[in-house]
Each structure stands twice: as structure tokens, then as C-alpha cells.
Amino acid sequence: MISFSVSDPESDICMVKLYYSSDRGATYSPITDIAGFSGAMPSGSTAVLLWKPLNFSELNLKDLKIKVGISDGAAEGAALASDLFSINIPANKAVGKIAFMSMRGVSRQIYIMNADGTNQYRLTDGANDENFAAISPDGNKIVYTSAGNSKSDLYIMDSNGLNEKRLTVSASGEEYLYPSFSPDSSKIAFIMTLDGRYTLGVINADGSGLSVIQTFDTAAYYPVFWPNQTRIAFSMQEEGKNKIYIIDYESKSMAAFIAGNFNVNYPAFSPDGTKLAFTSDVDGDFEILVRDLVSNTISKITDNAYFDAYPRFTADGSNIIFSSRQSGANQIYSMSAEGGEAVRLTNTLNEEFFATAGAGYVIFAPPRPLLKSITLSDINISGSPVDLSKIKCSAFYEDNTTLSVTPVWSVVSGGGTLSGTSYVADPYSDTDTVILRASYTEYDITRTNDIKVKLSTLISNLRKIFMAAGYNTASDSNSLVESNIYSANSNGSGLTQVTFNDTTALIKAAISPDGTKIAYSGIRDGNIELFVMDLKTYKKRRLTSNSSSDDEPCFTADSSKIIFTSNREGNFELYSMNADGSSQTRLTNNAYDESSPYVAKDGLMLLYTSNRNGYDKVYASLIDPMSGALSDETSVTVGEGNDRNPCFISGNRVAFESDRNGLSQLFAVELSAGSEPKALTSGAANALHPSSISGDNFIVYVVENNFQYGLTILNTDTLQTSDLFSLGKLAAGYSIAYPFFNYNKNFIFYCSLGAHLLFTSLTEGTTYSLVRALNKNSAPSVSPDGTEIFYHSDIDNIGFFDIGQISSISMYDIYSVPAAGGERVKITSASGDITGYYNPSYSSAAAKITATAKVNENLEIYVFDKTGGSLVNLTNNPAADVTSKFSPDGSKIVFVSDRDGNNEIYIMNSDGSGLANLTNNAKNDTDPNFSPDGKKIVFSSDRDGPGQIYTMNADGTGLARITSGGLNCFEPCYSPDGRKIVFSAYTSSLSDGGVFTVNPDGTDPKVILRNTTALRFISPSW
Known part of the structure; x- marks a missing residue:
């Protein structure tokens, strides 16, 4: 073939x-x-x-x-070299070829091979579960059973797999089984079963002349012709055992041929009719035996512990082929008809069975075996578009071989577009799971494998929605409102914080003796770290970054170094570093905790607290002015009780707080040996956190009684006190901690509420917020290319602090930050008449930013470049002009103004000319934004009751309301492709709302993010 x-x-x-x-x-x-x-x-x-x-x-x-x-066409072609054909042909051509059944595919199929196992070739595809293959002795035909249109019928085909023909039609549910050819290849014997009865029959190889030989009430199997074709041998069950019977073809007379108290099965005659091979479990397991029909002797051909079955002679009678489970699954073996070593012909992990031999041989190379399944590997999907060609597809075949193949891809669910192997996700899909299917087809057999991918994974690199989100740590305290910029995918998944406040809580601060900077400790990333602020520029810098607590900063006398405490080595020890955070060095090394460092005015002595004797006590050490190393440690205080927070005061004394008498009070002790501490304070309130300018006679400290706090200044020479904030003046729970003077003694700095570093003027009484743990980063606006976020923030500015209202009045500036997060860049610096910038919008076409500026308590629209320069006031009107947005081409600016008595939407050229009023009604129209093509404006309005979202043409015509219901909707923004509008909405309170999207025609409204007690979302921008 x-x-x-x-x-x-x-x-x-x-x-x-x-x-x-x-x-x-x-x-x-x-x-x-x-x-x-x-x-x-x-x-x-x-x-x-x-x-x-x-x-x-x-x-x-x-x-x-x-x-x-x-x-x-018809032209003559030269002979071409070919590697399609196997030359591995048996040396003895009489050995023949073998047909057999194989389970290499998903069902049973017919295979053919040479009698030595070479050139194995699949003849059927297994679609109809083909079984019981028997090759004709002349090697030309193969008869087999197939369940194509019935339970099981007889089929015949050429031994090359062509010219298939159906021989029987089982119309009543009968099954045709175990076919075998007569020696002259003209007839076929078979067993037919119906309703529990078994019929032995014969049919001509062309399908004619079907005749019934005998019908039995017990199971009959495996009929074979006697070589002279006058009789048929078969197995039949009797009294629970299988026996071999012989039946005369003409007379129908029947007799047991091999029987006993054991099973005999699978009879097979040698071509010359002198031998009968069969199997028997006479010795316990099934072995191959041969009965010599001349001498009437029986010999065992196999002798092993495995199941050996279905023996058949080769065409020349020299060998017996059979199935055996020696390797686990049934495989086909060959051995000499006289016995000896068996040779394995098939080598798969599948079932190979029912082998029969005929004349001829196979000289074609086998095609690729039947496709069984496909698998996918190297699946690394992140973002869109997805290059599916990078996913490896392996095909697995019935012979357990594999091949790398190229599948065809399709989208099963989740939407999106597929072009070849490039898949682009639909960011607005209603499902969060996308199913992509790989299909591969061979020989009309298709196998598939699906990939399920979260939509959030696919759209993670697509355009994000940015919004501000904040929360109140105390519902009645405006000072404790924090907000930051967050991003999310278009379906609300993948919520990610983009901006971060420098700290989430403030603990303790210290001013440098030269008055140029303040060091402070605050919580960041879950632990306490140290920061420094430049008092001229208000720029902050993080000094430490580790998983330990770095706290209690104190400057050296020359302001060049900071001494602090840290537990980075296990317990709290003293460390030093340069004021820029470099050269961090350990100063103490013991098993105890040191805290509260304080440097003398001359810089040669250090006070601190240690608990080495069970109580916190004050110690002093000398400081080497060159290396900073500590030496000559002495104990300043002794006895019971805890002594903390020491500082140098006049008269070579050390002041400290102590609970040695129960309440915490202030004491002073001379550094000379044997000096006894003297009380500086008394009364029913606790005196805490004393601080002084080194060597000065004035101390500032905190008084506390039942969670009410005050701030007091004490003259340590006269013991006279004056209250900056007396007990009862501040609201209950308004905490104050760690106050200190600046070196001119005209300001007192202190931490308040764990959220502010405040300072109060001793001459004016005005209080300012210098550092805030909970800053407000808000009003994000995305650059046209989606890479940069512009927003306003109070993070680097000081502000007034209202002690009575416990709230800060912050000054805002415009910042930018990469869309993926990173270092913020301050663009504006409000000063002079301008006391704040708000709500930025950037146009790359105009290379400008427009924002609202607070000018002499009025709100105006300004434009400036990305450095904050080229500042121009576009409106210059006594009305409030706010929330300006550039058109996509940078030529127009839309904004809101109350110049007509209420908020209306106006438009002007980007240079301030060509002012036009777009809306005019008695209600408030706010939050305008252009569509991506600049032809539409979306805005919010309360003209119909609660705020709703509207669209109109850029000239004010074509008004359409696109939201409805009880939600108060505001701050709408188009998606970059114009397919969606995002907006914020709430009911009676902000905590009830969230972020929503809607189609520009008002269809398909849906919530993508709901507000929680932790995060409340406003100002979405796409």
C-alpha cells in the first residue's frame, strides 16, 4: 500500500x-x-x-x-525524491500483515501493520466504534463490526481502508460480533445476539447468502473455520465455563472438542489444519496452548503471570500473534508457534486487541495518528490587546505523541473583537469573565480548549477612571477628612490608590536649632518613620524606610544631625543620622530600651531615658563632637517611678516628667552628684511632655485631666505659669502632645489629634497647620493621552487652623502624578493675592492647564503652563467662575459662573475671548465636560429636582436628560471613546452613592463602584 x-x-x-x-x-x-x-x-x-x-x-x-x-496539469513531471514511504519491509514476505483493534483514539479503531510490527497505520477514524477486525487470509479484505447506524453490524473493506461496505442491517436491535474469514477468504463466520440468544451464522464476503448454522440459549463466541471449511470451531459457555465446540457446517451436528472444569477460549487453526491454538486458565491464569491435531497432544506456548488472549496464526503458520497484559494494557505480541520468547509488536499505553494475520505487507508510512486533545501552555495574559499567537498549543494523538500546532481562536463569551490572533477586550462588557476558545482540526476531527480570563485582567492596561475618594475618621470633625486619588478599570474592578499622604498619623516633632527645618515622626506603610520638612519651601522628605519603628527625632546643636530611637535591631536603641537621612549609625547597644533623646546647647551632652533598672530613668552621656559616639554614661535620676522626656534648663539642671508621686508631674534635678529632684508642678492634672530651648528657664508642657488637654508655659526659676490653652478651653478629646519652642520663642509647635503638626504664634495667638497627616488630594483630571493625572492638593502647604471648630483652612495647589502612581510634582505655588488653585484641566493641544484660582476671595478661571508659569486670568469678573475644562482641540474652555445670579454654563475661547452663555434657567447647571470629539457637552443640573445628568451640543442646543430617579447625580465625564459617561451619584447622603456609568443616550445605567464607610467616591475623570 x-x-x-x-x-x-x-x-x-x-x-x-x-x-x-x-x-x-x-x-x-x-x-x-x-x-x-x-x-x-x-x-x-x-x-x-x-x-x-x-x-x-x-x-x-x-x-x-x-x-x-x-x-x-498534463505536463510530464520528473521523478521526485520522497521520504513518504517506509523501506522497513519484512525480509520474509510470507510473514504477512496484521489487522487489529486499537484504543489509541477516543474510541475503538481498526489498524493494520506488518507482521513484525512495522508501518502501523490507522484505517478507520473511530467515529462509529469499530471492533473485532479480521483480515482475510489472502490479505485483501478486512471484516469488522461497527456501530454506525445500529448496535453492531458487519462491515468489510479493502485492507488499505478503502471501499467500505455494509454486510448486515440489524433492524431489530440484534448485534453482529466476532467475524472471521474462511481459509479461501470467500465466507465470513460470525455470532449474532438478540434477546439473550446467540446465533452462529455464515455470510458470503460480498454480503450475500447469509445463513444460520445454529442458535443457542447460552453465550457463544469467536467462531473460526476449520481449514477444510466443512466445520466451524467456537467457544460456548456451559455450566459456568467456556468450552470449545465443533459444529458441522452442513449437518449442523455439534460436539465438545476441548472441555473440562476450566475455561477454554479463542480457538484458532493453523493454515495447514494440523494445529489448534486456544487459551485456557487450567493453571490459574490464561495462557496460550496448542493442540496438535495429528498426535492429539496439548502443549503450553506461554507461561507467565499475565493475561494472554486471542491467539492467531500468521499466514505461513510459523508464528502465533496474541494479546497480553505484560505491560499493563493489552498489547500485541508475536512468538514462534513452537513457543519461545515473545516479541512486542505494539508499544502504546492504550488497549491493542483482536489481531489477525493475512498475506501481504504494508509499505506506506503511517499518517499522523488520530487527534485526541489539545492543551494550551505559556498562558500569560495581562492587558489588551492579547497576542494569542504567543500561547503554545500542543496536540495529543492516539499513540501518545504530541505536536506543536497552530489553533484557530474564537470568542465564546465576554465580548470584544478578534482579528486573527489579536484579541481586544470590550472594557464595557457586562460579564467579568471572558472565554476564548482555541480550536484545532485534523482529518475532520476538531478538538478545543478554553481559556477563562477575568475582564479586569484584560483591561488592566486600558484607560482607567480616576476619582477622588475620602473618608471621615470622625463624622463631626472636618479636620479629619482625608482624600486621595484612586484609579479603577471601566467596570469598577482593579481599584488602586494613586496618591498617598506622607503619613497617616503624626507623633512627635523637633525643630533644628538654626530654625530651617523640622523633623517629625509619623506612621507610613504601617510603622513609624521619620520625615523632615524645609521650613522655607515646606517640602517634605522621608528619612527612614524600614519595617521597624523610627521615632522621637532630636537635632544636634549644629543642626547637621538627627538623633532618634529605633527598634530595628529588636529593642529600642539610640541612633544618629545626617539631617538628610544618610549615614544612619547605632549609638547604644544593650538589652534595654532607650528613648527621648535631647541634646545640650553646646552639643557635647545627650540626655535620654533607659529602662535598664526596671523603671524609666534619665541618663546622660558625653557626645564626641567628631564621631558622635557616646561615652561616660551617668544616671541622672534614681529610685522608684518612671522619669521621662528630659530636657536641659537653666542652672545646669535637667527637667523631666515623673509619676513617682502618682500623677505625672514635672521635676528638676541638678547634674551634680547626689542632687535630689525638686517638683516644678503640682495639682490634680497630669503634666506631660516638657520641652525647653536647651539651657533656657522656660518650659512648655501639656496638662491633661480626664482627656481634656491644655498647653502651659512654665518659668522654672519663678515657677510662674501661663496658659496658652487652659484646661477646658479645648473640646473634650482634643489631644495635644510633645510641644516645643522655636528658637526665637515666638511660636510653640505641637502635635494635635495625631493628625496635625500645629504651631501657634505667641504674639498674635493665630494657629497654623504646618503638617497634616490627612491631606486632601482631589478633583483628578486625566491628560488626553491617559498617562498623567492633574489634581489639587493641600499636602505641601500650611493653612490656618480653627481651634474652636477643630478644622484647618488649607491652601490648595495644582499637582501632577503619573497615572500609574509615583512622585508628585507641584505645579503652582499659591502666594500673594492668589490663595489657592482648584479643579485643573490639561490640554496637550494648547499645552496649557486651566484651573480655578482663589483671588482676593473671588474665584476666577486661569490658564498656565505645566511649570505653573505664564499665568493668565481669563475671566476677571466679580462673579464666581469655576470648574473650567478644555475642549479636545484646546481651542475652547467651558466653565460655570454665577454672574447671572445662579450657576450657569459658559463657553469661551482658550484666550478668554468669545464668551457665550450656553444655559439659562433659574436652577444650577454645573460640572461641564466636553465629549471626545468636542461636539457635545455633558453637565449636571438640578432644573428637574435632584441633580441629573444632561447632554447638549457645544453651542447649547439639543438638550437631553440622560439620567432619572432619586439619585443626586453630578460630575459627569465622557469616556475617551465616547461610548460611556461616568458620574458620581448619591441619595440623601454621600455614603449612599457611588460611581456610575451610562450610555450617552441614557441607556444601560449601572453602578461600578459603591461608596463605603471607608471610601466615598467623587469627581470621576476618564
Whole structure:
């Protein structure tokens, strides 16, 4: 058999000629004796040809080579070299070929191979569960069973797999089983079952002449013809055991041939009729036995612990082929008919069974085995578009081989577009799961494998929605409102914080002796870190970054270094570093905790607290002015009680707080040996956190009683006090901690509420917020290319602080930050008449930012460049002009103004000219934004009751309301592709709302983010 395929660029007819060489390719002769082959083949077709050489006996098979000559149309083609054909032909051509059933695919299929196991080739595709293959003795035909249109019918085909024909039609549910050929290949014996009865029958190989030999009430199996074709042997069950019977073909007389108190099965005659092979479990497990029909003796051919079954003689009778479970699954083996070592012919992990032998041999190479499944690997999907060609697809075949293949992709669910192997997700899909399917087809068999991907994963690199989100730590305290910028995917997934406040709580601060900077500790990333602020620029810098607590900063006398406490080595020790955070060095090293460092005015002595004796006590050490190393440690205080927060005061004394008498009070002790501490304060309130300018006679400290706090200044020489904030003046719970003077003693700095570093003027009484733990970063606006976020923030500015209202009045500036997060850049610096900038909008086309500026308590629209320069007031009107937005081309600015008595929407050229009023009604129209093409404006209005979202043309015509219901909707913004509008909405309170999207025509409204007690979302920008 010879198999090959042809193809042609014009996809028309190809002309094929076959050649053979019997001298290893030295010379070639045409093959002319293939019946029915004209040589004309359509492009893309496959031929499976049966070649029966007339000079077969003269061929030297070991030297045989075959070539295929293919030409375009009728033109003569040269003989082409080919590797399609196997030369591995059995040396003894009489050995023959073997047909067998295989489970290499998803169902049973018929295979053929040479009797030595070479050139295994699949003849059926398994679509109809083909079984019980039997090859005719002449090797030309194969009979088998198939369940194509019934339970099981008989089919016959050429031994090359062609010319299939159905022999029986089981119309009443009968099953045809166990077919076998007569020695002359003209007849087929079989068993037919119906309603629990078994019929032995015979049919001609062309499908005619079906006759019933006998019907049995017990199970019958595996009929085979006697070599003289007058009798049939078969197995039949009797009294629980299988026995071999012989029945006369004509007379129908029947007799047991091999029987006993054991099972015998699978009878098979040798071609010369002198032997009968069968299986028996007479020794416990099934082995192959042979009965010599001349001497009537029985010999065991196999002897092992495995299940051996279905023996059949080869065409020349020299070998027996059989199935055995020696490797686990049934495989086909061959051995001498006289016994000996078995040779394995198949080598798979599948079931191989029912092998029969016939004449001839197979000289074609097998095609690719049946496709079983496909798998996908190297799946690394993140973002859109997805390059599916990078995903590896492996095909698994029935013979357990694999091959890398290229699948065809399709979208099963989740939307999006697919072009070849490039998939683009739909960011607005209603499902959060996308299913992509890989399909691969071979021989009309298709196998698929699906990938399920979260939509949030696919759209993670697409344009985000940015919004501000804040929360109140105390509902009645405006000072404790924090907000930051967040991003989310278009469906609300992937919520990510973009901006961060420098700290989430403030603990303790210290001013440098030169008055240029303040160091402070605050919580960041879950632990306490140190920061420094430049008092001229208000710029902050993080000094420490680790998983430990770094606290209690104190400057050296020359302001060049900071001494602090840290537990980075386990317990709290003293460390020093340069004022820029470099050269961090450990100063103490023991098993105890040191805290509260304080440097003398001359910089040569350090006070601190240590708990080495069970109580916190004050110690002093000398400081090496060159290396900073500590030496000559002495104990300043002794006895019971805890002594903390020491500081140098006048008269070579040390002041400290102590609970030695119960309440915490202030004491002073001289540094001379044996000096006894003297009380500086008394009364029912606690005196805490004393601080002084080193060597000065004034102390500032905190008084506390029942969670009410005050701030008091004490003259340590006269013991006279004056209250900056007396007990009861501040609201209950308004905490104050760690006050200190600046070095001119005209300000007192202190931490308040854990959220502010405040300072109060001793001359004016005005209080300012210098550092806030809870800043307000809000009003994000996305750059046209989506890479940068512009927003306003009070993070680097000081502000007034209202002690009575416990609220700060902050000054805002415009900042930018990368869309993925990172370092913020301050763009404006409000000063002079301008006391704040708000609500930025950037135009890359105009290379400008527009924002609202607070000018002499009035609100105006300004433009400036990305450095904050080229500042221009566009409105200059006594009305409030706010929330300006650039058109996409940068030529127009839309904004809100109350110049007509209420908020209306106006438009002007980007230079301030061409002012036009777009809305005019008695209600408030706010929050305008352009569509991506600049033709539409979306805005919010309360003209119909609660705020709703409206659209109109850029000239004010074509008004349309696109939201409805009880929600108060505001701050709308178009998506970059114009398909959606995002907005904020709430009911009676902000905590009830969230972020919503809607189509520009008002359809498909949906919430993508709901407000929580932790995060309340406003100002979405796309």
C-alpha cells in the first residue's frame, strides 16, 4: 500500500506518476500495475493505493525505493525524491500483515501493520466504534463490526481502508460480533445476539447468502473455520465455563472438542489444519496452548503471570500473534508457534486487541495518528490587546505523541473583537469573565480548549477612571477628612490608590536649632518613620524606610544631625543620622530600651531615658563632637517611678516628667552628684511632655485631666505659669502632645489629634497647620493621552487652623502624578493675592492647564503652563467662575459662573475671548465636560429636582436628560471613546452613592463602584 498527498498553487488537477527502484535508487521504472489509478488527482487530495507487483517474486525488497512524479496539469513531471514511504519491509514476505483493534483514539479503531510490527497505520477514524477486525487470509479484505447506524453490524473493506461496505442491517436491535474469514477468504463466520440468544451464522464476503448454522440459549463466541471449511470451531459457555465446540457446517451436528472444569477460549487453526491454538486458565491464569491435531497432544506456548488472549496464526503458520497484559494494557505480541520468547509488536499505553494475520505487507508510512486533545501552555495574559499567537498549543494523538500546532481562536463569551490572533477586550462588557476558545482540526476531527480570563485582567492596561475618594475618621470633625486619588478599570474592578499622604498619623516633632527645618515622626506603610520638612519651601522628605519603628527625632546643636530611637535591631536603641537621612549609625547597644533623646546647647551632652533598672530613668552621656559616639554614661535620676522626656534648663539642671508621686508631674534635678529632684508642678492634672530651648528657664508642657488637654508655659526659676490653652478651653478629646519652642520663642509647635503638626504664634495667638497627616488630594483630571493625572492638593502647604471648630483652612495647589502612581510634582505655588488653585484641566493641544484660582476671595478661571508659569486670568469678573475644562482641540474652555445670579454654563475661547452663555434657567447647571470629539457637552443640573445628568451640543442646543430617579447625580465625564459617561451619584447622603456609568443616550445605567464607610467616591475623570 502506498499513501501520499498532492497540492498545487493553482489548486487545479495534478498529474501523478509512480516509479520504483529495486537497486536502492540507481535506476527507476514506472509503476503501471495499480488497478484503477489514472494518475489525475485534485490538488489537496490524498491517495491510498494498493500495489500488487506482477514481478513481486523478483523484487529485492531491502533495496526497494519509490518516487512520486507530480506535474502541473498534463505536463510530464520528473521523478521526485520522497521520504513518504517506509523501506522497513519484512525480509520474509510470507510473514504477512496484521489487522487489529486499537484504543489509541477516543474510541475503538481498526489498524493494520506488518507482521513484525512495522508501518502501523490507522484505517478507520473511530467515529462509529469499530471492533473485532479480521483480515482475510489472502490479505485483501478486512471484516469488522461497527456501530454506525445500529448496535453492531458487519462491515468489510479493502485492507488499505478503502471501499467500505455494509454486510448486515440489524433492524431489530440484534448485534453482529466476532467475524472471521474462511481459509479461501470467500465466507465470513460470525455470532449474532438478540434477546439473550446467540446465533452462529455464515455470510458470503460480498454480503450475500447469509445463513444460520445454529442458535443457542447460552453465550457463544469467536467462531473460526476449520481449514477444510466443512466445520466451524467456537467457544460456548456451559455450566459456568467456556468450552470449545465443533459444529458441522452442513449437518449442523455439534460436539465438545476441548472441555473440562476450566475455561477454554479463542480457538484458532493453523493454515495447514494440523494445529489448534486456544487459551485456557487450567493453571490459574490464561495462557496460550496448542493442540496438535495429528498426535492429539496439548502443549503450553506461554507461561507467565499475565493475561494472554486471542491467539492467531500468521499466514505461513510459523508464528502465533496474541494479546497480553505484560505491560499493563493489552498489547500485541508475536512468538514462534513452537513457543519461545515473545516479541512486542505494539508499544502504546492504550488497549491493542483482536489481531489477525493475512498475506501481504504494508509499505506506506503511517499518517499522523488520530487527534485526541489539545492543551494550551505559556498562558500569560495581562492587558489588551492579547497576542494569542504567543500561547503554545500542543496536540495529543492516539499513540501518545504530541505536536506543536497552530489553533484557530474564537470568542465564546465576554465580548470584544478578534482579528486573527489579536484579541481586544470590550472594557464595557457586562460579564467579568471572558472565554476564548482555541480550536484545532485534523482529518475532520476538531478538538478545543478554553481559556477563562477575568475582564479586569484584560483591561488592566486600558484607560482607567480616576476619582477622588475620602473618608471621615470622625463624622463631626472636618479636620479629619482625608482624600486621595484612586484609579479603577471601566467596570469598577482593579481599584488602586494613586496618591498617598506622607503619613497617616503624626507623633512627635523637633525643630533644628538654626530654625530651617523640622523633623517629625509619623506612621507610613504601617510603622513609624521619620520625615523632615524645609521650613522655607515646606517640602517634605522621608528619612527612614524600614519595617521597624523610627521615632522621637532630636537635632544636634549644629543642626547637621538627627538623633532618634529605633527598634530595628529588636529593642529600642539610640541612633544618629545626617539631617538628610544618610549615614544612619547605632549609638547604644544593650538589652534595654532607650528613648527621648535631647541634646545640650553646646552639643557635647545627650540626655535620654533607659529602662535598664526596671523603671524609666534619665541618663546622660558625653557626645564626641567628631564621631558622635557616646561615652561616660551617668544616671541622672534614681529610685522608684518612671522619669521621662528630659530636657536641659537653666542652672545646669535637667527637667523631666515623673509619676513617682502618682500623677505625672514635672521635676528638676541638678547634674551634680547626689542632687535630689525638686517638683516644678503640682495639682490634680497630669503634666506631660516638657520641652525647653536647651539651657533656657522656660518650659512648655501639656496638662491633661480626664482627656481634656491644655498647653502651659512654665518659668522654672519663678515657677510662674501661663496658659496658652487652659484646661477646658479645648473640646473634650482634643489631644495635644510633645510641644516645643522655636528658637526665637515666638511660636510653640505641637502635635494635635495625631493628625496635625500645629504651631501657634505667641504674639498674635493665630494657629497654623504646618503638617497634616490627612491631606486632601482631589478633583483628578486625566491628560488626553491617559498617562498623567492633574489634581489639587493641600499636602505641601500650611493653612490656618480653627481651634474652636477643630478644622484647618488649607491652601490648595495644582499637582501632577503619573497615572500609574509615583512622585508628585507641584505645579503652582499659591502666594500673594492668589490663595489657592482648584479643579485643573490639561490640554496637550494648547499645552496649557486651566484651573480655578482663589483671588482676593473671588474665584476666577486661569490658564498656565505645566511649570505653573505664564499665568493668565481669563475671566476677571466679580462673579464666581469655576470648574473650567478644555475642549479636545484646546481651542475652547467651558466653565460655570454665577454672574447671572445662579450657576450657569459658559463657553469661551482658550484666550478668554468669545464668551457665550450656553444655559439659562433659574436652577444650577454645573460640572461641564466636553465629549471626545468636542461636539457635545455633558453637565449636571438640578432644573428637574435632584441633580441629573444632561447632554447638549457645544453651542447649547439639543438638550437631553440622560439620567432619572432619586439619585443626586453630578460630575459627569465622557469616556475617551465616547461610548460611556461616568458620574458620581448619591441619595440623601454621600455614603449612599457611588460611581456610575451610562450610555450617552441614557441607556444601560449601572453602578461600578459603591461608596463605603471607608471610601466615598467623587469627581470621576476618564
